[in-house]
Amino acid sequence: MKHRTPLVLIELTVMLLVFSLAAALCLQGFAWASAQSLEERQKDQALQQLQNTAELLKAGRDVPESMLFDENWQPVTENHSFLLRIVPVEQEIPYISTVRLEVTKADGSSLGELTLSWQEVSP
Amino acid sequence: MKQKIQMRSLSTVAALLVLSVFAVGILSVLLGGVNAYTRLTEHSQAAFESRSAAQYLATKVRQLSGSEAVSVAPFGDGQALVIADEVEGDMYLTRIYCHEGWLMELYSAPGEFALEDGEKLLPMERLELTLEGRLLSAAFTAEDGSRKTQTLWIRGTGEVSP
Numbered sequence: 001m002k003h004r005t006p007l008v009l010i011e012l013t014v015m016l017l018v019f020s021l022a023a024a025l026c027l028q029g030f031a032w033a034s035a036q037s038l039e040e041r042q043k044d045q046a047l048q049q050l051q052n053t054a055e056l057l058k059a060g061r062d063v064p065e066s067m068l069f070d071e072n073w074q075p076v077t078e079n080h081s082f083l084l085r086i087v088p089v090e091q092e093i094p095y096i097s098t099v100r101l102e103v104t105k106a107d108g109s110s111l112g113e114l115t116l117s118w119q120e121v122s123p
Numbered sequence: 124m125k126q127k128i129q130m131r132s133l134s135t136v137a138a139l140l141v142l143s144v145f146a147v148g149i150l151s152v153l154l155g156g157v158n159a160y161t162r163l164t165e166h167s168q169a170a171f172e173s174r175s176a177a178q179y180l181a182t183k184v185r186q187l188s189g190s191e192a193v194s195v196a197p198f199g200d201g202q203a204l205v206i207a208d209e210v211e212g213d214m215y216l217t218r219i220y221c222h223e224g225w226l227m228e229l230y231s232a233p234g235e236f237a238l239e240d241g242e243k244l245l246p247m248e249r250l251e252l253t254l255e256g257r258l259l260s261a262a263f264t265a266e267d268g269s270r271k272t273q274t275l276w277i278r279g280t281g282e283v284s285p
Contacts, residue, residue: 006134012141019145023152030159037163044170045271048177052274059258059276 042082045073046103046111049084053101054116057086081106095120165267173271176226176245176263180204183219184259184275193259193277195252199238202252204259221250224266 049069056063068080082103089098097120102113183206187193192207203220218229222238229241249264257277264270 009134009138009141012138012145016141016145016148019148023148026152026156030155033159033163037166041166041170044174048271048273052272055274055276056258059256061258 042105043111046082046084047114049073049082050101050103050112050114053084053086054114057099057116058118082111089115091117169265169267169269172245172247173263173265173269176247177261177271177273179226179244180219180261180273181275183217184277187277189278193254195254195259201250204252204261219250221247224248226250226263 049067053063053067063086065086067084068076068078069082069084070076070079071081073082082105084101084103087100087102089100091098096117098115098117100113100115103111105111183204184193187206190209194205194207195202196205197203198205198218198220199222201220201222203218206217206219208215208217214233216229216231216233218231218236218241220227220229220238220241222241224246225243226245226247227238227241227243229236231240246266247263248266248268249262251262251264253260259275259277260272261275262270262272
């Protein structure tokens with residue numbers, strides 16, 4: 001009787017190879033999902049900060065033109081992970097002020113922005 | 124003959140080794156997948172709860188018609204956001220507060236009520252409220268300890284008292 005072990009070995013090796021390819025794809029998928037999840041959480045927090053700043057501006061509070069945050073969204077003065085900026089926008093309509101609020105990562109990529117307008121004085 | 128038997132044993136061991144590598148690989152990928160899925164669902168659930176709580180409070184404040192009185196008052200062992208409104212000549216209070224791990228709402232006429240009388244809305248560990256003028260700040264602490272702050276400017280002409 002011919003011994004079958006080498007055949008099994010070849011079969012297993014092929015199986016392992018196919019599995020490695022599938023596993024590589026799966027791991028890539030997991031890594032992508034984790035990165036997406038992190039990005040979504042950052043966008044969620046960025047939007048929350050934008051909304052909070054918009055509410056402060058609408059309440060007439062003094063808000064600095066730029067704010068720095070660390071990775072946990074705590075205000076910092078240096079080594080920031082996120083930057084919130086208030087950029088004035090030219091407005092043609094009288095008595096209306098407009099600003100663009102934007103949050104960017106430390107590498108400069110945008111996380112979100114919103115435009116805010118309010119009536120400055122009574123006409 | 125002896126050499127042949129040795130070769131066979133070696134082949135069997137190699138096959139078993141490859142099989143073990145395969146089994147370990149499958150298990151690792153499976154565990155990795157389970158971990159990734161658990162982490163994603165936990166994050167997603169935490170984000171849903173904190174966002175829902177923040178949006179719920181924002182909606183409650185933004186839907187005020189303008190005549191309601193808003194205040195932050197002690198209720199039980201914590202604080203509550205109290206929205207007082209007059210309905211057909213009678214005063215009703217909406218109290219939003221946190222109790223035993225839940226964000227709760229109690230809509231009632233003024234009077235003595237227990238914290239348990241409210242409706243459970245969302246899981247929430249802690250709710251801190253501050254009212255400065257017409258600016259309401261709320262800090263939500265979720266079950267996992269994550270904290271989210273929200274600032275809301277109260278529109279309208281209703282009385283606002285801290």
